[in-house]
Amino acid sequence: MTDMLTPVLSDNWDTERPWTLESYEQTGGYAALDTALGMGQDAVIDLVKESGLRGRGGAGFPTGMKWGFIPQGDGKPHYLVVNADESEPGTCKDIPLMMASPHTLVEGVIISSYAIRANHAFIYVRGEVLHVVRRLQRAVQEAYLAGHLGQNIHGSGYDLELTVHAGAGAYICGEETALLDSLEGRRGQPRLRPPFPAVAGLYAAPTVINNVESIASVPCIVRNGAEWFGSMGTEKSKGMTLYSLSGHVKRPGQYEAPLGITLRQLLDLAGGVREGHELKFWTPGGSSTPILTAEHLDVPLDYEGVGAAGSMLGTKALQIFDETTCVVRAVLRWTEFYKHESCGKCTPCREGTWWLVQTLARLEQGKGSEQDLENLLDTCDNILGRSFCALGDGATSPITSSIQHFRDEYVRHLTEGGCPFDHAASTLFAPAGATA
Template structure:
């Protein structure tokens, strides 16, 4: 694995965020906006795909799938096809797509038009959460500006407001929603390489993935690979939230460590110390202070037993009750289960009930075994990956903080409540 760049801040998508009205077309043109689109349209589509493949661009939505592989999977048969840009950002801790759309929507529009050229699509749909009205309006305004400027060409670009279901972040559920059906995951037919929308082939890419394309076309694959690691070239938006002095969006190369990122954010809030953190949002297994020097790329985080996901880094200090934090995440997953499969529909509810019993002191030590058994069932038998994601924080926290779970049993309540905190600290269970 190649060492990360010494440069910790890499302003590519964020280069204009502090400028005057960066979301407008004149501002974007002042930063070489739409020059990459002109260059890409002068190339054959296969050459654009080869450029992205050489850069090693991976999806920024969570799975990290190679972007060029998705684009190249479409049949070259002249059939009309769709590009779908997934902006259904909904997981707790994930907050990079909306700031990107607010500050730099034209980069997304230009990237989508380049991708449409590469795959031969004449129809582009950006699927955005309807609750995020400012981002929706700003993106619609950017599309209108691009249309007036003549940049859309023959491409139809539609901004679609979704109704807010978390499961619509899953590709097949998103497509079901676009087709007017109940958003639930579905299986692809055997041998079907591409997604299908309205009976036509489709490619689905995350917002940030698409926004990375113009800079690759402008600067070349070698420039892109000069940042990041061999496993995960380039840079990404890290969303830092929680108990940090300066939480926010930090654009940094893959391979940067949590220690370096937290330092950029001013470190843990004054007078406190790190207890645990999640590198990839609520669905990622939690890590501890012993993992601060893990390189934050897909391979490095996986080797540490977690997942980078969409780089939604959540940070918690010693004042946080692990059981309470995991309970809040479990409540989210129980509420957002689409209900299609029994393990997820019923299992997430069971996790919430057991965790609530632990929190209020109504459970015994057997509850820990119940949590692990139910989690294993959800992980092994759920229809889509969202079910498995609902158990990551729970099972990992039981590994790292089992004593704290047992303290809830022993003290008949949360050890962080005033009635129990002194005894918990005296027992040496506080980590």
């Protein structure tokens, strides 16, 4: 039985200047790189496959299997692209990781690039995080000077260039094929698949795109082995991961635990919902994952458990809302976000999200009728699964799940002719004892 919390990725965050190469090497940094270079590429891929590591960016696709799709000996350049465009509402794990310990990511990039036989890797980081960009730039510079990057790394004959690339503000660029278009200097719009990026990705060459946390998990797997990694987590969701608690909890923040911990356990560690209030609804993995309620406190937070509860583990972004929060207001705001961020390529998403906002805004103001709820569900039905990427699908999640769990609250807006909630009571600076 493992401990309730198992800091691995976050283990050095409280050390002295952990973002520096000196500090990272003092805690064993870059030793895994030597191990990996000694193993050979295919053995590294096999190890990551065997570890059961699944993508931490939301989809949970097995990382090693993704690497295995890269054709070998094809004579084309290969690329590794790290998706550091963390923008899913509620998601806030990769940014603190890169801020505190950018070398964990850089070491992971070098090992992963080596495994897939890439000689150029990119970290595509969202532009709106200046200090994280600074720390990444510095870490990459330090790694070059120390011979961890560049020509003939550690005398192995392996060469790797690593470029830090700042985005410019577009949620859609977190979608892997939109990210590739963006990295090619274009509008970030998703591509039709197939071909998949493993065959035709960046510059139409074989490309692996992985989330920051996935790549940052590689060095510890190389260091400690697949069995060690699998000793944490559940049968099909192995290892430790960063859970991010936010919202109406006493101690919001990052909790690194084995996959399969429950929200009840996490809330207990976080001191519970804020004083005098109770849990109303929560997202298991960002705004694109259907909302859950207090009924789901004991759902194991792994890929299978959350899936069985009708949602998705996503990015493990646990946004907690107490009973002062109006669910219609919350869902309207998310929907406005999806409308704003829809890239416009596919009609169902571009037009559908616009209509969703119109209908929801009317409901929130207490106008319209109950038929509008059916219209919302019908519109969602016409968006879901009908576009190139999952942005439109994500836009439907909060709507369908909130109507499922809180239909009465939508109706209350109609019967009371407006929002029945006092929004001030939800704020962090609400006067003590304020209620809805």
